[in-house]
């Protein structure tokens with residue numbers, strides 16, 4: 706195994722031409738947004754600053770991660786990570802976006818560059834080996850329960866996605882629990898598709914998601930009358946897996962009037978989407 710320093714240089718910057726000035730400038734940028742606190746009847750608006758984390762933020766990151774894990778209704782929804790893993794993704798194997806309210810970390814989102822590591826999700830695709838090197842993972846992301854519902858996940862996804870693309874990693878991939886319609890809906894709403902399924906991280910059922918390139922919006926089947934369109938409960942892992950095996954992909958999450966979440970599926974290549982290249986936070 707190569708020494709850590711050599712490994713770092715092989716990934717950030719990546720081993721292909723990229724605009725290092727643009728990448729560094731983006732990594733050092735800050736963005737402003739506004740949020741409401743969930744339990745505040747006065748609906749006071751708070752400013753939020755988004756920026757990439759540094760090693761000095763590690764303790765806050767670990768604390769937030771552990772608070773989110775402790776609050777889960779089901780442990781299968783979200784993988785619990787060790788501090789070493791989080792540290793590794795601040796500057797060695799990837800980068801981590803953070804959202805700060807008055808200096809307090811309330812959200813984060815990791816993008817990682819697995820390169821030739823065995824956990825590269827390209828193994829669930831038919832990507833050739835040279836394209837597999839260009840896979841970035843949308844890895845762990847979370848928002849503190851008190852501040853959910855402000856679309857911080859989507860905002861941080863835009864930032865980590867843009868960073869990966871600037872670094873030349875144009876296949877974005879991730880895993881999402883069938884018990885997590887919120888995360889799945891956010892990803893599919895930005896152009897990801899459910900392309901596979903697996904049991905990962907020990908015993909956790911996961912959908913495998915993929916997007917090539919920039920975010921898009923409004924994925925829809927070319928022919929909405931198509932009899933081949935399928936709606937499955939998001940949490941029906943085996944049913945969805947069966948359809949995936951027969952050439953379907955998942956392209957949208959729909960919330961029904963009774964509060965259930967359905968995964969819209971169609972045959973691969975029959976789904977179209979609008980390109981949305983604007984970078985906004």
Ligand SMILES: CC(C)(COP(=O)(O)OP(=O)(O)OC[C@H]1O[C@@H](n2cnc3c(N)ncnc32)[C@H](O)[C@@H]1OP(=O)(O)O)[C@@H](O)C(=O)NCCC(=O)NCCS
Nearest residue numbers: 783846847848852853854855856857858859880881887888
């Ligand atoms: C996934 C997650 C980051 C989304 O947080 P967010 O950006 O604040 O969520 P959104 O703003 O997109 O929420 C949209 C709606 O879903 C609701 N929602 C979001 N996450 C929810 C959750 N975990 N439980 C219940 N409702 C949730 C929001 O309240 C909001 O409802 P509204 O439209 O009625 O206001 C957050 O749920 C989370 O941290 N979950 C735990 C960790 C996790 O699952 N990470 C993703 C791993 S792939």
